[in-house]
Amino acid sequence: MLRDITIGQYYPADSVIHKLDPRVKLFGTLIYVISLFCIKGVVGFVVATFFMAGMIALSKVPFKFMVKGLKPIMILMLITALFNLFLTPGDVLVSFWVLEITKEGVQNAVLMTIRLIYLILGTSVMTLTTTPNQLTDGLEKSLRPLNKIKVPVHAIAMMMSIALRFIPILIEETDKIMKAQMARGADFENGNMLKRIKNMIPLLVPLFVSAFRRADDLAMAMEARCYSGGAGRTKMKPLTYVKRDYIAYAVIIVYLLLSLLCGRI
Amino acid sequence: MSIIVDKVNYVYSAGTAYEIKALDDINLKIEDGEFIGIIGHTGSGKSTLIQHLNGLIKATSGSIYFHGQDIYDKKFDLRELRNRVGLVFQYPEHQLFETTIFDDVCFGPMNQGLDKNEAGLRAFEALRQVGIPEDLFYQSPFDLSGGQKRRVAIAGVLAMKPEVLILDEPTAGLDPGGRDEILDLITRMHRERGMTVILVSHSMEDVAKYVNRIIVMNQGRVMFDDVPKEVFKHYKELEAVGLAAPQVTYLMHELRDRGLNVDTDITTIAEARAAIMKAVLGGKH
Structure with missing residues (x-):
C-alpha cells in the first residue's frame, strides 16, 4: 500500500x-x-x-x-x-x-x-x-562562498541528504508497523475524525521511537568513521x-x- | 482442515519498472495442530507468504481458504480472521507503544471487543506464559531488555488467543539464551494449547529441532514440503540455493565417509548422540 x-x-x-x-x-x-x-x-x-x-x-x-x-x-x-x-x-x-x-x-x-x-x-x-543526492551536492558547492559569513553550508547539505535518504526507510517502517498493529486488530480506516486520530497512536509512537533509534545509530556510525563535519572533507566524485x-x-x-x-x- | 492456499501468485508494484514476482503458484494445505517451519533465503517470499495467511496482503491471483471459507469473499470478516490467525512480525518489539507493558498486551484483546477486565485477564495470563515477572507489568516497555521486549510483543499476540500462531524470524538478533527461551515457549504453546504454529526461520538448527514439517521456499516457489528428515536429505540442493542442513547432518555424513557406520538422516543433536553411541559401542551392548 x-x-x-x-x-x-x-x-x-x-x-x-x-x-x-x-x-x-x-x-x-x-x-x-x-x-x-x-x-x-x-x-x-x-x-x-x-x-x-x-x-x-x-x-x-x-x-x-x-x-x-x-x-x-x-x-x-x-x-x-x-x-x-x-x-x-x-x-x-x-x-x-x-x-x-x-x-x-x-x-x-x-x-x-x-x-x-x-x-x-x-x-x-x-x-x-x-537525483536528490546530486542536487544537494550541487547546492553545497554553489553555496560554499556563504561559509565566509558563517553559514554552515556543509551541515545543511548533509542534513538534506540524510533527510532524503530516510524518507523511503520511514515509509517502509510505517508500512511494517501498520501491518503489525493491524494483525493485533488495530483499525486505521473506520470511525470518525477523533477516533481515527486516536487510532493513529499505536502507529505514531513506534514510528517516532524507531526514527530516534535510527538517528542515534546513524550518528554513532558516522562518528565511528571519524566524521567531523565539512572541514577538510573530500569527495569521491567531486x-x-x-x-x-x-x-x-x-x-x-x-x-x-x-x-x-x-x-x- | 485449517488453511488451504490455492494457486496463489503475488506481484509487487505490478505494471511498473520495479515489478517483482514475490510468490509464484503457491499450493499448500496446513492442518490443525501442525508445527511447520518455513525456511528460505532473503527475498524467497516467505514473509510475503505468511502475510497472506491473515489477509494483510491480498494475492494478485489465486485463493486462500480458512476452515473452508474463502477469505477473499466480500462477506468474509478479515478482522475476525486476524483474531484467529495471530501473526508476530520480525522484530515485534518495534511495535510496542503503550505506557505500561500490561496496557500494551491488552491492546489486542481490547480490539477484539473484550471488556477491560477480560482483556486484563488475558494479558495477565499471556505475560505469565512468556515468563515476564509480575513486578515488571506496570513498567514502560521501553525500559526492558531486548529479549524481554520481544517476549512482551509475543504476549501481545498470544493474549488474543489465536488458533494459528505465525512467527516471522522470532529469534533474529537474540543471544542463544534468549533464542532458546522463545523457541521453548513456542513449543509449549503448540504442545499445551494444541495451537497450529508456523515458524519462519533461516536457522536450520531451530527448525530441525522443533518442527514436524518443513516448507522450503526459493524465488517465490515452494521447493520442498516434507518432514525434516526428508527435506535435509536434499542438503546438496539446499546449499545450491544458499541454505544448508543442520550442522549435525554434515557431521554424520563426514563420520560415514570416514568409515563409521552411522545413520545419516539425522537432524538433531540428541539423535546424533544416540546414533554415534550405537555405532561406537555397536555389538558390545
Missing part, C-alpha cells in the same frame, strides 16, 4: 541533461523561473516555450511524467486564475451580480496560469533528471565542469538575453 508512494521523482535515462553538472541545472532553473516572471508579452512566452520544449526533448523524459507534476497544483491554479479573473480592477467586460470580469482580469488570469504551468514543467525537468557544462551556461545566458529583449513584446 504505502510502498507505491514515490518521493523524489528521478527518472533514469541517458541524456545530455541528465549528465549536466547539477550546478548548471540549478542555475538554469533559477534563470528560467526569474525570466517567467519578467516576461509580459506573447513573443517572450514563445521564446520561453521553445527553450522549455528544447530542454524536455533533450532530457528524454516522457512528457507524461512532466504533466504528472501538474495534477497536485490543479486546484491552486484554478483558485489563482479565478482570483485574478474577478478581482482585477479595469475596463469591465461582463458584469454579473457583484462579480465583474475586466479586460485586465482576463489577461492576468491567462498570464498567471501559463506562468504556473511553465514553472512546474520547467522545474520538473530539473527534478526528473537529477563536481567539475566539462565542455558540455560551459555550452549549457552559454545557452542559458543566450536565453536570458533573448527573454529580456523580447520579454516586453
Whole structure:
C-alpha cells in the first residue's frame, strides 16, 4: 500500500541533461523561473516555450511524467486564475451580480496560469533528471562562498541528504508497523475524525521511537568513521565542469538575453 | 482442515519498472495442530507468504481458504480472521507503544471487543506464559531488555488467543539464551494449547529441532514440503540455493565417509548422540 508512494521523482535515462553538472541545472532553473516572471508579452512566452520544449526533448523524459507534476497544483491554479479573473480592477467586460470580469482580469488570469504551468514543467525537468543526492551536492558547492559569513553550508547539505535518504526507510517502517498493529486488530480506516486520530497512536509512537533509534545509530556510525563535519572533507566524485557544462551556461545566458529583449513584446 | 492456499501468485508494484514476482503458484494445505517451519533465503517470499495467511496482503491471483471459507469473499470478516490467525512480525518489539507493558498486551484483546477486565485477564495470563515477572507489568516497555521486549510483543499476540500462531524470524538478533527461551515457549504453546504454529526461520538448527514439517521456499516457489528428515536429505540442493542442513547432518555424513557406520538422516543433536553411541559401542551392548 504505502510502498507505491514515490518521493523524489528521478527518472533514469541517458541524456545530455541528465549528465549536466547539477550546478548548471540549478542555475538554469533559477534563470528560467526569474525570466517567467519578467516576461509580459506573447513573443517572450514563445521564446520561453521553445527553450522549455528544447530542454524536455533533450532530457528524454516522457512528457507524461512532466504533466504528472501538474495534477497536485490543479486546484491552486484554478483558485489563482479565478482570483485574478474577478478581482482585477479595469475596463469591465461582463458584469454579473457583484462579480465583474475586466479586460485586465482576463489577461492576468491567462498570464498567471501559463506562468504556473511553465514553472512546474520547467522545474520538473530539473527534478526528473537529477537525483536528490546530486542536487544537494550541487547546492553545497554553489553555496560554499556563504561559509565566509558563517553559514554552515556543509551541515545543511548533509542534513538534506540524510533527510532524503530516510524518507523511503520511514515509509517502509510505517508500512511494517501498520501491518503489525493491524494483525493485533488495530483499525486505521473506520470511525470518525477523533477516533481515527486516536487510532493513529499505536502507529505514531513506534514510528517516532524507531526514527530516534535510527538517528542515534546513524550518528554513532558516522562518528565511528571519524566524521567531523565539512572541514577538510573530500569527495569521491567531486563536481567539475566539462565542455558540455560551459555550452549549457552559454545557452542559458543566450536565453536570458533573448527573454529580456523580447520579454516586453 | 485449517488453511488451504490455492494457486496463489503475488506481484509487487505490478505494471511498473520495479515489478517483482514475490510468490509464484503457491499450493499448500496446513492442518490443525501442525508445527511447520518455513525456511528460505532473503527475498524467497516467505514473509510475503505468511502475510497472506491473515489477509494483510491480498494475492494478485489465486485463493486462500480458512476452515473452508474463502477469505477473499466480500462477506468474509478479515478482522475476525486476524483474531484467529495471530501473526508476530520480525522484530515485534518495534511495535510496542503503550505506557505500561500490561496496557500494551491488552491492546489486542481490547480490539477484539473484550471488556477491560477480560482483556486484563488475558494479558495477565499471556505475560505469565512468556515468563515476564509480575513486578515488571506496570513498567514502560521501553525500559526492558531486548529479549524481554520481544517476549512482551509475543504476549501481545498470544493474549488474543489465536488458533494459528505465525512467527516471522522470532529469534533474529537474540543471544542463544534468549533464542532458546522463545523457541521453548513456542513449543509449549503448540504442545499445551494444541495451537497450529508456523515458524519462519533461516536457522536450520531451530527448525530441525522443533518442527514436524518443513516448507522450503526459493524465488517465490515452494521447493520442498516434507518432514525434516526428508527435506535435509536434499542438503546438496539446499546449499545450491544458499541454505544448508543442520550442522549435525554434515557431521554424520563426514563420520560415514570416514568409515563409521552411522545413520545419516539425522537432524538433531540428541539423535546424533544416540546414533554415534550405537555405532561406537555397536555389538558390545
